[in-house]
Amino acid sequence: MTAAVIVDHVSKRYRLYHERNQSLKASLLRGRRARYEDFMALDDVSFEIKEGTTFGLIGENGSGKSTMLKCMARILRPDGGSITTRGKVSALLELGAGFHPELSGRENVYLNGAILGLSRREIDALFDEIVDFSGIEQFIDAPVKNYSSGMYVRLGFAVAINVDPAVLLIDEVLAVGDQEFQNKCTDKINQFRSEGRTIVVVSHSLSSVGDLCDEAALIEHGHLVKVGPAAETIDHYLSEILSVDPATLGIARRSTGEIKLQGVELLSINGGAPDVVELGETVTFRFHYDVKESVESPVFGMSLTSSEGTLVTGTNSKEQGLSTKVSPGRGYVDLVVPRLLVAKGRYHVTGTIYDSTQKTPIHEVGNLHTFEVVEGALRTSGITSLGGVWRAGA
Ligand SMILES: Nc1ncnc2c1ncn2[C@@H]1O[C@H](COP(=O)(O)OP(=O)(O)OP(=O)(O)O)[C@@H](O)[C@H]1O
Ligand SMILES: [Mg+2]
Known part of the structure; x- marks a missing residue:
């Protein structure tokens, strides 16, 4: 070269x-x-x-x-x-x-x-x-x-x-x-x-x-x-x-280069201000990636950290059985959250891509995206909402 x-x-x-x-x-x-x-x-x-x-x-x-x-x-x-x-x-x-x-x-x-x-x-x-x-x-x-x-x-x-x-x-x-x-x-x-x-x-x-x-x-x-x-x-x-x-430290320090996370886009049904989500709203986290070499069944992971640095929750695509092969070029995966039930405040999204064994991270970015949760019809105290439904007793 x-x-x-x-x-x-x-x-x-x-x-x-x-x-x-x-x-x-x-x-x-x-x-x-x-x-x-x-x-x-x-x-x-x-x-x-x-x-x-x-x-x-x-x-x-x-x-x-x-x-x-x-x-x-x-x-x-x-x-x-x-x-x-x-x-x-x-x-x-x-x-x-x-x-x-x-x-x-x-x-x-x-x-x-x-x-x-x-x-x-x-x-x-x-x-x-x-x-x-x-x-x-x-x-x-x-x-x-x-x-x-x-x-x-x-x-x-x-x-x-x-x-x-x-x-x-x-x-x-x-x-x-x-x-x-x-x-x-x-x-x-x-x-x-x-x-x-x-x-x-x-x-x-x-x-x-x-x-x-x-x-x-x-x-x-x-x-x-x-x-x-x-x-x-x-x-x-x-x-x-x-x-x-x-x-x-959750910074982008591990990258073997075959596939890179480029960013997250938050799509909400109500289509409010970008990166502002109402508590309880349906929201899609769209993870954009760029692939240099094909990867067989990569596992996509995400976690949310509050502005105080508390790890609030995490999930990955393998838990849900998503298996996909990614080929060179750009693409995305969506994580659809039917009801976003974390308390109001700012959150940082960490994105990770692992190989299929989940042992080797291919790319990890600690602060891939930041968004804000605000209260609307639904309110909560503490760090999360249970999203339960109250019913009157007999
Ligand atoms: N015109 C100059 N005359 C004398 N010393 C200088 C001059 N410019 C830079 N230096 C010194 O040379 C060293 C390197 O400076 P430089 O600006 O390259 O550092 P840097 O790595 O860019 O730092 P920073 O992260 O603070 O921007 C420093 O000790 C600085 O004080
Ligand atoms: Mg300088």
Whole structure:
């Protein structure tokens, strides 16, 4: 398989000056001797990212993730080693990176486009789509220094995805956008994945890295600690660096890749607001999956956890004798609940796919979906309703 990005023995040094808060007199007295220290933000890091895959970079604050992404985007030049990329690279880096504060949103779109090698005419052709995706049309002629962080990210992401990149780099920042925009970004990222583009994401959300990424690298104090399948890298990070037992966390840490859960859709007969269900209502949990290799009789499992973290209930498709073979492509299974009888509140859905023996989880996602139960005609105290029927005695 061809590599989209080759990181070859990359080192990056920052120079830290110690004189910032000293008086002019003190620095004059010291003469021209500079007081600085070299700091290795990246130290001899090598790995490869295969074309068409989604790759995660994880690690603690200050470990060097953003520095690595900036080197890939050619905003920073490594002091040692080299990075080879295949095809056009576009990036959504830390807030404001790549934007000139005094220029308007419009001017910044042209500036960024030019940096990415597009001609004025090419940007003209893309301009409307970029502004449309960003949703900040009203502010496009205002200087970006007056933008809110969400507006920055909207415009930055809109540019990054509309220039037809072969490799898309995304640094954390997407979390700044509101829910609606984040959903739009997730859809776009999924579209990019299915189009076979290469994506590199930096994130502190291990569940989204586990969910999105095929492989991941763990960086610690500028050193590469581990690179490999995302699930393994995440487990290593959890157990070796954060000292927590991965088994106690319900994040998407186990995935062998044949079949992946993509999301849950809640369908209710009454068709109220999305993700709001009335106590006692009939509701269908539709689990969408994407299959790479056929799986014989997978077992689908789901459990509900309350917002306080209490496991409320769980069930799986084998209990009900559902046996189905899944073939490559996308599909779904439904869990129909005739009367949803859990107390009002917010619930998180964990989704699991096991192989037919139920011993090996193929994919597990701890927070696949969140929904809200509200009281309507039916009320309850405690954590669940019995749903019983009262009858008058003789
Ligand atoms: N321009 C700079 N000058 C000096 N030091 C820098 C500079 N940029 C980053 N650093 C330092 O380099 C190290 C790595 O920074 P980097 O931003 O790559 O970390 P990160 O892994 O992205 O962290 P976070 O998770 O907090 O975003 C940190 O110690 C940081 O303080
Ligand atoms: Mg960073």
